[in-house]
Amino acid sequence: MTRIQLQLEPEREALYTEASTRLHEVEIVPADGDALITSTLGSSPLPTLLDQPGRFDPASLRDVPAPRIMPAHQWRFSPSVLPVEESRRNGQLGDPGLLRIHHWLVTPSEAPATAFPQVDLAHWFFGCRPEHIHTLRREHYLHYHLGFKDGGMALIDIATHRPGKENYYSMHLIGSQGAAYADDHRNVHLQFGTGGTRAHLHPPNELLAVQAMLTEFTAGLREDRPWSVGISETSDALETVKEALS
Amino acid sequence: MPGPANVYRALVLSVVKHDYLPNAVAAHPRFRLVAVADDPDRPDWTHERNQLYADQHDIPYHRDVEAALADCDLVVVSPEAERHCDLALRAAKAGKHIVVDKPLSPSLADCDALAAAVEERGLKCLVWNRNFLPALVEARRAVEEGALGTLHAIHCDFYFSKDAGPPKGSRGPGDPPINWLARQMDAHADGSDGGVGVAPLGELQIEGIYPLAYIHMLAQLPVARVFARTATHFHQANVDNGVDDLASVTLEMADGCTGSLAIGRIGASAHPDIGEIKLHLLGSEGSLVVSEARPEVAVYARSQSSTEFKHRRVADENNYLLMQNFADALDHDTDLILDARGARDIAAIVQASLASARSGTPVDITR
Numbered sequence: 001m002t003r004i005q006l007q008l009e010p011e012r013e014a015l016y017t018e019a020s021t022r023l024h025e026v027e028i029v030p031a032d033g034d035a036l037i038t039s040t041l042g043s044s045p046l047p048t049l050l051d052q053p054g055r056f057d058p059a060s061l062r063d064v065p066a067p068r069i070m071p072a073h074q075w076r077f078s079p080s081v082l083p084v085e086e087s088r089r090n091g092q093l094g095d096p097g098l099l100r101i102h103h104w105l106v107t108p109s110e111a112p113a114t115a116f117p118q119v120d121l122a123h124w125f126f127g128c129r130p131e132h133i134h135t136l137r138r139e140h141y142l143h144y145h146l147g148f149k150d151g152g153m154a155l156i157d158i159a160t161h162r163p164g165k166e167n168y169y170s171m172h173l174i175g176s177q178g179a180a181y182a183d184d185h186r187n188v189h190l191q192f193g194t195g196g197t198r199a200h201l202h203p204p205n206e207l208l209a210v211q212a213m214l215t216e217f218t219a220g221l222r223e224d225r226p227w228s229v230g231i232s233e234t235s236d237a238l239e240t241v242k243e244a245l246s
Numbered sequence: 247m248p249g250p251a252n253v254y255r256a257l258v259l260s261v262v263k264h265d266y267l268p269n270a271v272a273a274h275p276r277f278r279l280v281a282v283a284d285d286p287d288r289p290d291w292t293h294e295r296n297q298l299y300a301d302q303h304d305i306p307y308h309r310d311v312e313a314a315l316a317d318c319d320l321v322v323v324s325p326e327a328e329r330h331c332d333l334a335l336r337a338a339k340a341g342k343h344i345v346v347d348k349p350l351s352p353s354l355a356d357c358d359a360l361a362a363a364v365e366e367r368g369l370k371c372l373v374w375n376r377n378f379l380p381a382l383v384e385a386r387r388a389v390e391e392g393a394l395g396t397l398h399a400i401h402c403d404f405y406f407s408k409d410a411g412p413p414k415g416s417r418g419p420g421d422p423p424i425n426w427l428a429r430q431m432d433a434h435a436d437g438s439d440g441g442v443g444v445a446p447l448g449e450l451q452i453e454g455i456y457p458l459a460y461i462h463m464l465a466q467l468p469v470a471r472v473f474a475r476t477a478t479h480f481h482q483a484n485v486d487n488g489v490d491d492l493a494s495v496t497l498e499m500a501d502g503c504t505g506s507l508a509i510g511r512i513g514a515s516a517h518p519d520i521g522e523i524k525l526h527l528l529g530s531e532g533s534l535v536v537s538e539a540r541p542e543v544a545v546y547a548r549s550q551s552s553t554e555f556k557h558r559r560v561a562d563e564n565n566y567l568l569m570q571n572f573a574d575a576l577d578h579d580t581d582l583i584l585d586a587r588g589a590r591d592i593a594a595i596v597q598a599s600l601a602s603a604r605s606g607t608p609v610d611i612t613r
Contacts, residue, residue: 097479097492100403100508102526104533132606134473134496136504141398141528143504145496147606151477153494155506157401159528168533172522174405174492174508176414176479179516185524185535 054116094177326443394529
């Protein structure tokens with residue numbers, strides 16, 4: 001049994017708690033845990049899942065004890081991202097060539113904060129930081145154009161404060177041997193009514209992503225191995241976001 | 247002026263590429279092909295293709311462009327890409343209206359000369375495009391009806407999932423580089439010879455006009471500056487000839503509108519059909535996601551080959567509506583969906599994008 005303490009805002013705590021109920025041998029405890037999930041950098045000696053790492057300044061991460069911290073790069077564990085990365089890792093796609101992401105949110109979050117996980121995906125797929133960064137920015141909108149070594153490229157389009165009730169996510173990765181497409185547009189269901197046609201797509205993406213991430217966190221603890229994502233990757237993505245906006 | 251029954255008489259000026267363009271002209275009831283013509287000093291393969299097309303349509307083939315120009319209302323220009331503007335310009339100087347294949351030209355100076363000649367003489371010059379595909383018609387309607395409010399961003403993906411000869415890395419030690427023209431001539435059989443010509447062309451130059459024409463039509467905003475990355479990622483012919491087969495372009499447009507383009511000839515295994523072609527539009531009041539391939543009908547059968555497209559486009563009236571647009575323009579002096587000036591501006595975007603990719607920096611658009 002892995003006993004985990006939570007030091008989170010109520011909404012995130014509820015999410016992790018629900019995800020933990022779906023896992024074997026994981027228990028949320030109020031104290032005396034084996035591990036910690038928190039959104040703040042503290043001095044706890046416990047192995048820690050650092051939630052929402054995109055909120056930190058990269059300079060603040062320089063001195064953290066990296067071996068015992070897994071940054072919660074939640075988007076890497078999203079249902080629509082996992083198969084893309086699996087195909088890339090298995091070599092099905094060949095060399096990554098072009099990554100395209102659209103992420104439109106109705107929430108009033110700031111576009112730069114929303115950019116972190118998408119920039120991290122680009123780093124992850126191409127295996128490095130970009131050599132060229134071109135950014136266009138307006139209120140509630142960000143467009144990144146990144147150039148990686150060996151001709152790799154990424155276009156990331158992020159909009160917040162969108163009208164309506166539905167977020168939208170679209171991502172594809174074009175490789176030299178194949179391509180992967182993860183697109184809300186392809187997966188919509190249609191609802192007809194007096195108000196016209198509405199598209200609905202509400203799988204529990206966030207919960208499933210947190211569940212997959214928690215699985216990796218606890219598996220790393222049990223198997224006494226490094227996690228699949230480390231704090232240096234958080235720093236890299238934060239640096240790119242910062243550099244693009246400077 | 248139109249001939250009997252209000253039919254315009256069209257002279258085909260070279261038809262060495264796949265023949266969608268003259269066929270589209272011939273299919274419209276307001277137009278009739280009267281002859282094929284080309285210059286006498288063209289290579290044998292050119293004359294052979296011109297003669298074959300003339301025979302198939304039971305019309306004469308003349309090896310004298312200027313003489314043939316005397317007996318037509320308009321020309322249909324479909325030679326190698328580097329000859330588009332030359333033949334179109336000669337037709338314009340003879341006072342003939344023009345339907346010209348894409349891309350307009352790899353040379354911006356040639357595009358400028360054609361646009362000026364057409365405008366000076368009050369002629370109509372339709373540059374071939376896909377702006378009347380059903381999905382584009384719907385997108386245009388949504389934008390024009392104000393459903394999106396003020397347009398803030400427009401993004402287009404334009405991938406052809408086709409192979410273009412041997413894959414990158416397939417050239418063996420001692421093998422000669424692939425000759426561009428020879429490869430394009432081989433591609434004639436399957437209709438993927440859009441880059442036919444002596445001068446090698448990358449995918450951005452060959453096909454970029456299609457998605458950029460979408461953006462041109464929907465945004466109707468001038469592009470001020472571009473940033474682009476290009477790569478040769480898939481095909482040995484592109485490697486051997488130093489031209490891209492994958493590219494991404496960011497467009498800085500008037501009124502703070504952001505645009506972008508992702509384009510590539512990404513290999514036959516990268517998509518079950520011809521390729522993913524999509525538009526994403528963001529406005530102040532709403533958003534729009536459009537699949538250019540739809541509407542389509544899916545057909546799956548045991549007898550299908552692995553390369554057969556399983557989803558077939560339906561209700562595609564692009565060819566008819568383009569020619570109707572052209573007929574309307576001739577009849578009533580109305581605007582074309584994409585004229586020589588618009589195509590010239592797109593060529594300037596393509597050229598600036600290639601310069602940006604080489605320099606790694608943003609490049610201003612030449613006016």
